[in-house]
Amino acid sequence: MISEQLVDLSRLQFAATALYHFLFVPLTIGMVWLLLIMESVYVMTGKVIWRDMTQFWGKLFGINFALGVTTGITLEFQFGTNWAYYSHYVGDIFGAPLAIEGLMAFFLESTLIGLFFFGWSRLSKPKHLLVTMLMAVGTNLSALWILIANGWMQNPVGSEFSYLTMRMEMVDFWAVVFNPDAQAKFVHTVSAGYLTGSMFVLSISSWYLLRKRDVEFAKRSFGVAAAFGLASALSVIVLGDESGYTVGEAQQTKMAAIEAMWETKPAPAGLTLIADINEAEQKNNWEVEVPWVMGLIGTRSVSKQIPGIHDIKIKNHERVLRGIVAVKALEALRKNRHDEQALAIFNVNKNDLGFGLLLKRYVSDMDQVTPELIDRAVNDTIPRVTPMFWGFRIMVGLGFAMLALFGIAFFSTIKASKEKSPWLLKWALWMLPAPWIACELGWFVAEYGRQPWTIYGVLPTHLSVSTLSVNSLYGSLAGFVTFYTVLLIVEMYLMVKFARQGPGSLGTGRYQFETTHGADNLLGAAK
Template identity: 55%
Template sequence: MELDIVSLSRLQFGMTALYHFLFVPLTIGLSVLLATMETVYVMTGREIWKRMVKFWGTLFGINFVLGVATGLTMEFQFGMNWAYFSQYVGDVFGAPLAIEGLMAFFMEATFVGLFFFGWDRLSKRQHLGATWAVAIGTNFSALWILIANGWMQHPIGAEFNPDTMRMEVTSFFDVLFNPVAQAKFVHTVSAGYVTASLFVLGVSSWYLLKGRHIAIAKRSIAVASAFGFAAALSAVVLGDESGYEANLNQKMKLATIESMWETEPAPASFNLIAIPDMAKRENAFAIEVPYVMGLIATRSLTDEIPGIKELVENSKDRIRQGVIAWDALQKIRSSEGADADVRETFLQNQKNLGYAYLLLPFSKDPINATNEEIDAAAWSAVPNVWPMFYAFRIMVACGLFFILLTAVFFYLSSAGKLEEVAKKRRWLLHIAVLAIPLPWVACEMGWFIAEYGRQPWVIEGMLPTSQAVSNLSVTEVLMTIIGFMVLYSVLLVIEVKLMLKYIRKGPDDGELPGNASAQTVAPVAIAAE
């Protein structure tokens, strides 16, 4: 990567976003699991469920604090590193983020306090209400952030004003119910549920391997496997919806995910494995599964999926139309009350204005750009295919594995065979422990696909990333990157140490007969139930 302001600003925001998202899915999923466990406690009155909520709640609290701390810096970066982006879309982008803070984050933060400090001050039902409020607030927080992000992927409900040089909301309803945002929300939340389920499943399996906290571990596996199995199935189905939306609104992203250079006859095949060659603009090797991609992306047997080369040719046409809008915009800005014909010309071509901005890194004068410069600008709209192709397949492979793993443990838990597994099939428990990091891998791959696949656009089809950055020096951005890396590394060490400390300590097993430790007699107590 070249040390230019655009690349460094992208690196900084990408690094902080991916780091922040280490905490988000676990917070989203654990909040709902806690509410579910506490609901069982209130319904049954059995103290063991209360101890489960308190234990997993401690881990939730550690994760929640780190998530808040790392998320705050991201919003400040909009003003620091992406000043023109903030000025260009502040009227649209700022509203969901403000609502997220007022409606969701304050609600979430308030009831988190009641969750931790209200056990002896609230009734059972009141505390349960506070726990569910935390879960609802956490999910609402994700909703509003993803509405903002979804608008960047599919900008509807707003128009560009040539007089103010800003995007302005025309329909908040369209912004709110943006189909891309809604698809991203349900898919992201499902991924969070899977992450928390695999975390609880893995930690509980470790307790079974160690012969500790057996009663709590068995019940935790029962909840996590059932919840995780449903969530894993949902994540796959809802991911399919995201793919369908990408075919409607982000065709280049879909083509690069599939390494589809040429437009194929419908229905298109799915590249199971491929070796993309960006230099030759073809696949050096590919194993194809007929019809699958066409069915997934178009849900029909007749609709074509355009390949990368066809989309590049379309981009060239849009760049030429965008130059007309660019020329009209310069005339509107250079003279007050530009005549009606100029404004009409701009309105007719403004949907392609963003494509004219693609020329700026290649041409000093977009109006007189050469065919070679237009060709270079059009190909710059193609993300690097190799990482997109394999990131998607890693994510999908993880998703299918999660379905299998949670299904197996759901069956074992339902059939009462977990103790048998702990004695005779310990390798299953080892797999569950080793699988703990995999949901984070899948989540990070998903965000990489969503954000890197949108490049070179910061707002799809409207504003290139290269035109959105602040007027900073390379040194200034590089120093902040180093500072963030040091700070976030320290926070990561703190997070891991705290998590491991409380996992090793384990939950409170409650009062047990005699002076024997809970760890020793727990298997005996369970066997006697």
């Protein structure tokens, strides 16, 4: 059996690299559409200031994109190094979207980004705008295929286990592509990226306006970010509701943990705003609830119940028992593939095979299973409730705070006032970290809530890891954390450096703090 320490270290390493990587991804996804909006205005109006906006914010986008690609490469390699059995078990399915994403990211995106930066003087305005548009589409397509792969891990449709190959095999590619969970995750995640890009531009523009520098440039950037951010914030909330519905359909355990719902409540269930969670006694000491809301989000009805944790555990207990039968039948088939009796038994119980495999964490021989071990396996199917409950609520709270900010910022923009209120600009500046915190928490809720599975209901995490030494994992973990921290410091240094320089870093002679001064001024550029 694999040691618990090996599993924990493998999970920690993947979590650390994924969290670092996801610091860069949302900004890339969001910024590219803001660049497209700015350049579209430039092509339509011919005003040079809009080209300067595209080039300046594009410079910050390019820095972030480079760091995102660098940190993303190691994630895919980890499937082969740290999660070898996972790669063997589901590689035929999981590998397809990853291969397509690789083509999107490393060929399509990289080529288009090169044309974006080096094509300003070589391409006509419409052609360069087309490049920017394709770059935006390519960036989102790259995210789509990653989220199709991840969505399949959350809801493994279009596949089945083969006792001949002892692996999961794809039976319907299009079912994998149009997996409702994957589609909901995609639109919710990219909307969160749009929100992140909008907040980035809004916050930095607010900083310029507070210091009354490059005011016309900053006001236009502020306006674009406010409008796009408001639409994005609304999309995040609406599409988050759709994600909640797909979770309620495919992962009832995660839904119950997010809501700290220990008992099944009469339909439609209320939404718990806050609660004093007592995990030791598996109950809430007290809670504040909004009637009906959770039932409508999770079931789209007023009559369908959302099962509580206690009822889910009863159901999972039966699945573990059937899973034991499936594992025993599979072991008989491994010895004799022509054992028709074992095959018949396996076919009846194969949908619960993963639940039987949960016991491999404790025993290698199913004949040694005891009622106590079955109870431990059943308890393992429930993630810790407290971090899920509060992680989700902090994420949602930040989402509504950003919606309020962008709503007020957009209203201040359409008023066309000469100066923005200082309190609004300061609020926008201090809210800069909010979308990153929300995105990281969203990733945590999605991935931690799937435990103890790498493939939900199919392959337990403890069976997915490679056979590595604990010392090698300590070494690689330290190496990754050190390297990624250096990259993050480099990113922050470059971002702060060029943000402080502002559009003056373009060297056009039209902005403050430039080393080269031209005859044109900012007012002339705006005409």
